[in-house]
Amino acid sequence: MTIQAVLFDLDGTLLHTVPDLAAAVNAMLVDLGKPVLSEETVAVYVGKGAENLVNRSLTGSMTEKASPELYAQAMANWQNHYTHINGNHSVFYDGVKEGLALLKQAGFKLAVVTNKPERFTHPLLERTGIAHYFEVVVGGDTCPVKKPDPMPVQHACRLLGVEPAQTLMIGDSVNDSLAANAAGVPCWLLPYGYNEGRSVHETQCDGIVNTIEEAAQRLIGTRTSP
Structure with a gap:
């Protein structure tokens, strides 16, 4: 056919889009007092949606989940940063x-x-x-x-x-x-x-x-x- x-x-x-995604992830991590990630690491975390990107960035794991409280705070923070960064880079x-x-x-x-x-x-x-x-x-x-x-x-x-x-x-x-x-x-x-x-x-x-x-x-x- x-x-x-x-x-x-x-x-x-x-x-x-990794430059934008990584910038938002790292702004989120700085706000939470956590170490930032390289673009190469963020690229590995991309693929299964924003929820997984945020969880992976918080835990450093492809499968582990952050606590519900930390995840909720981090997701709101990431969304705020990404809204302003989306498309910049x-x-x-x-x-x-x-x-x-x-x-x-x-x-x-x-x-x-x-x-x-x-x-x-x-x-x-x-x-x-x-x-x-x-x-x-x-x-x-x-x-x-x-x-x-x-x-x-x-x-x-x-x-x-x-x-x-x-x-x-x-x-x-x-x-x-x-x-x-x-x-x-x-x-x-x-x-x-x-x-x-x-x-x-x-x-x-x-x-x-x-x-x-x-x-x-x-x-x-x-x-x-x-």
Whole structure:
């Protein structure tokens, strides 16, 4: 079945957002009297939503949870800082704007499916000038669950009016591939993002592309080839 729609992850896929996320995390940690973290460490903590980012930053663990009282204080603090920082230092990866333009011009339906809360997703897309490319935006709090659960991917397909088999997910992590595969959506991964410290070459997916522009060219090529 021909691909009609493309779903994109946001952080680590379209935009390098760790500088913003790390700045907000470290402002939070300073306010709490805790040592700051390197951007490299914060990058490993990114991928499963703001709740996990804050917990991991507090505990230094991928799985441990901070006390409810500390977590609540830290989350409110982080949200306050991130609201003001969001987009200040984020940059596009090579080929993103070119790829989005190619796909839009070719008539593909485009959506963002991210674990970032909607209150931060929409301003970031607007601030970076790419909001107009996307017919649908599914944030980390749009559905009751986040990726790697398939529900956000399924929800995006319904809103776009396409079948899963007509849809492609492009992301940078195992969260994207697991969510897409469980929803019956093929998934391509990019090698430059935030796969919780792991190589995408170790992650099961349907293909690896170096840039969004390369992905666009491949998709358009499948439409025009005999």
